[in-house]
Amino acid sequence: MGQRGNSTINDVARLANVSKKTVSRVINKSSHLSDKTRSHVEKIIADIGYVPNPQARALALRHNFIIAVIHDNPNAQFLVSVQNGMLEGIKGSDYGLMVQPVNRNSPTIADEIKNFLERHRPYGVLLLPPISDNDELAELCASYGTRYVRMASIELDAPEHIVTSNDRAAVEEAVTYLIEEGHENIALIEGPKGFISAAERRAGYEQAMAKAKLPVTKDMITPGAYTFESGYEAGVSILDADKKPTAIFVANDEMAIGVMIAARERNINIPDDLSIIGFDDTPLSSHVWPPLTTVRWPINAMAKSAAERLIAEKQNVPSKDVFLSSALIKRGSVAKIIKV
Amino acid sequence: MGQRGNSTINDVARLANVSKKTVSRVINKSSHLSDKTRSHVEKIIADIGYVPNPQARALALRHNFIIAVIHDNPNAQFLVSVQNGMLEGIKGSDYGLMVQPVNRNSPTIADEIKNFLERHRPYGVLLLPPISDNDELAELCASYGTRYVRMASIELDAPEHIVTSNDRAAVEEAVTYLIEEGHENIALIEGPKGFISAAERRAGYEQAMAKAKLPVTKDMITPGAYTFESGYEAGVSILDADKKPTAIFVANDEMAIGVMIAARERNINIPDDLSIIGFDDTPLSSHVWPPLTTVRWPINAMAKSAAERLIAEKQNVPSKDVFLSSALIKRGSVAKIIKV
């Protein structure tokens, strides 16, 4: 009996009548090895259920088999999508995934990350928005020799260090759709100041309006914080104003759902009285009534690509993957305007 | 420059003019050490920014500083709550958190877990429902000498291996509240077959009804799968029937929200025409209209307690913590029945 997984390379070597080195070669699938020796050793390994000790390997190899996601993002759905994507990316490899949240508003955020990097020395890390736009943190990773990829809405680093979604183009498309449906007075509820994604989505909105030669006045843009509550409040302020828009583009789904609640309270019918488009395509967006028309954000695919890059033989192979260009999911929250 | 974090215990020993062992003693906060030596060594360590190599420590110590959550639970909110709880539990320690999803329906689930355990040798793991009720998997952990804790709704293992919520009592309380509000025809939408939590919640419902001497017929219980879609379908089947209940206890919030959509489609007003209580208290439950009355499930606290136990000096200290006894969150989805 005894515990599993406690036989060592020495046991295998002794039983197989070869040197440790030879065993090591079959573990690491080295090529200089006769088929006969290999299969003999493999049989012994299978027989005694030998598995190399990961800590010993890591020490000798000078790197472990761990990648991590470092984030300061409270959104559960987003986080799990990222994790699932990364997990897909490392599937079949020897790597595992660690999770390390940090506190964006803390002045010691760099120390928190230093601490994590020192304590676990992950082979690579994925930095999620919004902290991914912090250059210092990226440099910190580099200073430890840790591979890193940043997820963002613009290319704020070298190609091998970035995985990008083109939020601007996607929003422009969504707002253009609203315009094509006959809307002219289209409001925007934007994301929090300082978030690159918020700025990009706003830029997409402005571009679409500009191309259609539709005016954008200050009162058409309401601040938000990417939270349900902030969406609700923005909705209240827009819907209680004298001149209401016929459509609102909301910078994420959670806020869009807040707006829907505000509208319902006021007996404003969606989509007949008010059209709404969100951004993210969270599962939730199809679970509200009416189901929300939204822009699909391929977080899963982005995270997968990032993880693959992190554990690739050479990270340097620049990947010019830009995700998300046209990804409008039309559901039930937009109606055509019948011009009088 | 050169990378950070690449000085070794030897550098410190040389610079401080002591042996490696002495340095090791200060790292590990051993007591047999003069204050003078200790502070001298600490200064050197701080000066050169030395941090012990985690892989080397793990190898010598014969265990690393990683705990993991192993799960087969698709619910993002649940998963993130667990992760946050565990992270709180290990805060300030040297431990870090890994995440390993497995496929419940796969015949090779044991192999997936074996693989993970062998590859990373985590110091401890938390098993989440529903796979937490699989005794084989728990034994598998034990066979590798890996500490484990299982999260469940009943005490299906020794006290040190379990963290429990008393779903049955909590549901009984919720249904009793419905009864006190005058409801007699109370339907149940239950969780999936084979889930312990589903059976416990159903038992709580049945107990409450029995104590109030209210009949429970077969047609009052509708199956569900803990998903929005299954809740919606169950809602449709209940609300399209001839004899409608005045209240429904739904075994989780996601399904409850599905029921709300089904009700709205049929112009059934909540709570005036139909009262609903859910279970979980997900953030979402207060973001719907009307806000959902529900049972608060303290996943975060449970996960924290489990993580603390996993990294404790002695796991054996049996913790008889049972979470959740009375945790009804009254919001807007229940109305009093005015008896005629």
Next chain:
DNA sequence: CTGAAAGCGCTTACAG
């Protein structure tokens, strides 16, 4: 194609 020696960076008895 195969092996003996040294090394990765720590900690653990055992002495003194």
Next chain:
DNA sequence: CTGAAAGCGCTTACAG
């Protein structure tokens, strides 16, 4: 209170 030696379980040049 402090240290020299051996060991944790692997891999890496270097030989042959």
